[in-house]
Amino acid sequence: MDNADRTCKPCQGNCAICTGAGATKCETCKVGYYLKSDKSCSNTCDGNQYPDKQSGECKACSEIADCTKCAYSDNLGGPICSTCDGSNNLVKTAIDGTTTCIAEAQCAALNTDGTHFLNQAKNKCLLCSDITIDANTAGNKGVEHCKTCQKAADGTNPTCSACQDGYIKNTDGSACEFCGSNCATCTTASDMSTCSKCLPGYFLKTGSPNECVLCGDTAKGGIDGCAECSGTTGSLKCTKCKPNYNPSGEETNLTCTKVCEDETACGGTAGSCGAIVVDDDGSMKHYCSYCGESTKFPIDGICKGDSAKGSNTCDKGVCTSCTIGYFLYMGGCYSVSKEPGNLMCSKATTAGVCDTPNANSRYFAVPGQQTMTRTCRNPLSVL
Incomplete structure (x- = not known):
């Protein structure tokens, strides 16, 4: 707003939001521009700054200590x-791609x-596995999948002394060779x-040949609901459960109990299996109360797309009203x-509500809120 005449005027100079007239009154910028x-x-x-796509601002390269160009x-x-x-x-590049500025003495010596x-120009400390940076110059090319190395x-170029998991070095250390499908440690490649x-x-299942x-x-001796484990066939122990499985027992020997009737139904860890349904025998089953994918919705307890939504009113992973x-x-x-x-429920109203007379005896309607049916065994199961 122009305070002089109290009228709204467009921002200038690629501003998206501004505090007044002029190209230097911006608070945020249009897409593709930076504050x-x-x-x-x-x-x-500017030369010692970079365009930060997260904030939409120009930020200093000095966020990385001693960095002047980024x-x-x-x-x-x-x-x-x-x-x-x-x-x-x-410039030292870590395995995750992040960079830091270090002294030459902090990079491995010959x-x-x-x-x-250390590269030939003595301005970069390269990962042993780096085969791309300055790779055309002798002394600058690492060994793919190499973990530790040394230059003579x-x-x-460096020779590899140890390879990353899943690989083994050849005789002269010039290459890391593939162990085999999902194998971390081997003595002979492939x-x-x-x-x-x-x-x-x-886990390692011994046989002819061995198999990871x-x-x-479970069809090959695994543990139901287990994501990570230790040991081999006959001595297998679960150390981490899959999403939508509840862990119980010791941390090194977990039992994984399925939380949702379909472990992938609610979008994995992004979803929620909070809808509890009490079966005829009194056992509780868990269904989706929220879908991790915003384009899917809980229909009959499982996340489904628009084609299954029908006339039900649903958006952003949840439903808010239901059809006949x-x-x-x-x-x-x-x-x-x-x-x-x-x-x-045996019968729903035309407004998509299960009212008290039609609710199963294990459920009751919250007074004054007919759309909120709860299970007696689950006081937290609110819409």
Whole structure:
């Protein structure tokens, strides 16, 4: 608003929101532009800054100590440094892609094992597995899938001393070779009979040949609902349960109990299996009260898309009102003609409500709120 004449006027200079007239009165910028320190919007930032896509602002490369030149990384959601200054003049890249500025003495020296090696220009401390940065220059190319390495002399590429899980180094350390499907440790490449340890989420099933099996694969000796485990066939123990499974017992020997009737029904960890239905025998079953995917909705306790929604009113993972033949319960619409809905209600009103006379004896209606039916065994099951 222009305070002089009390009229609304458009913002200037690629501003999306502004505090007044002029190109340096911006609070936020249009898409593709970034807010600078002088409150103007630009599609580029100064040389020692980077365009932060998260905040829509130009931010200083010095967020990384001693960094003078950087760029925004979509993968990291933040800056990666390309040039350092001062005593910490080397750019060091971590395994997760983040960068720091370090002194040369902090990078592995010649003939010394380490996770990084010094490039020929002596301005970067490269990961042993780096095969892309300056790889065309002798002395700058790492070994793919290498964990630790060492350089014998300037001008030579490093040799690998140990490979990442799932790989084993060849005789001269010039390559890391694949162990086998989901195998972490082996003595011979591509030979599962030499596999002694599997990747996380798998266990070693001995046989001809050995096999790395998913911890939760019950058909092959796994544990129902288990995501991570230790041991092998006959001594297998679960250490982490899958989403929508409740862990119980010791941390090193868990029992995983299914929370939802379909472990993937509610969108994994993003969803919620909070709708409890009491069966005829008094046992409790769990159904979706919320869907992790905003385009799916709890219909009959399972997250389904628009085609199954019908005339029920649902949005952003939950339902708010139901059509004829359905009633609203715990964020979902349930049919009175099939399970699990018919376990709770025999008839719904035209407004999509299960009123008191038609509610199963295990359920009751909250006074004055006919759309909120609860189970006597679940005082928290509110819509």
